[in-house]
């Protein structure tokens with residue numbers, strides 16, 4: 156096996172020459188961020204490029220486990236990405252569900268952990284079907300399988316009203332237990348839907364998990380942006396790499412005439428990301444279909460995978476995967 160070092164031109168963005176191995180007439184491109192690459196286009200390019208066209212190409216997908224913020228905590232899953240918001244109601248749970256499904260639709264094995272003690276909404280968005288949470292012979296909870304995701308939520312375990320009265324240590328140790336005592340199966344990513352806010356509870360919770368990276372969700376509204384800023388500061392303080400800010404409800408697009416209305420203001424997420432040098436992961440519209448699909452336990456990505464919003468979600472998910480990889484490389 157040799158590495159292909161002289162292969163810089165003509166590669167799709169995201170592919171690096173040291174991911175390429177050659178063996179006689181066979182070439183393997185190992186994609187450590189498979190989602191950032193259009194695999195069909197890449198195969199075609201490899202087949203046509205003068206330097207590579209004499210080889211038979213195959214692609215292998217390998218998602219690395221990146222370093223996490225708490226090396227002393229056992230990592231029982233793949234990369235742990237926490238989704239957080241400074242303020243409630245900005246769509247953090249909707250984003251968590253969508254990013255998890257988006258990564259999965261791009262080929263990853265994904266779990267979703269609902270840590271929102273104030274109002275676990277994942278069971279409402281994904282439903283539970285006929286499934287009940289069960290405990291195996293090793294006393295581990297078997298995650299619920301929803302749309303191909305492995306899911307666990309405080310909402311599957313306790314009544315909503317019981318969970319909301321939990322405070323500090325109780326909440327963070329419940330989260331830790333939920334993470335550790337779930338029998339996650341070979342995950343590439345675990346998306347964690349955190350409780351809204353940036354107080355002591357959220358801080359402690361983030362410290363109790365081996366977090367790989369974080370995403371902060373905001374709307375463009377000034378009051379949400381101010382709180383999102385506190386979220387950015389929290390992750391900086393915890394030395395958790397921030398993949399970027401995701402602006403949700405950026406504009407409403409009329410279904411009939413297509414006109415866009417920035418009802419919560421325009422440009423706020425972008426300005427915030429620029430000011431803190433954290434990158435804007437996406438600007439998601441406010442749409443009836445998105446809200447309705449989650450209310451009906453049929454996420455848009457599943458119900459209408461070709462919908463432009465579904466495509467936007469997948470491209471944000473690809474950006475998250477790509478950034479996670481590159482960010483972690485920088486911090487090694």
Ligand SMILES: Nc1ncnc2c1ncn2[C@@H]1O[C@H](COP(=O)(O)OP(=O)(O)OP(=O)(O)O)[C@@H](O)[C@H]1O
Nearest residue numbers: 243244245246247248249351404440441442445446
């Ligand atoms: N882009 C969007 N378009 C339309 N509706 C949305 C969008 N994002 C979220 N919603 C809706 O807004 C409501 C709040 O969303 P969600 O529960 O995800 O917010 P949250 O930030 O997790 O709230 P909290 O953490 O305070 O419970 C939900 O009814 C959801 O369907």
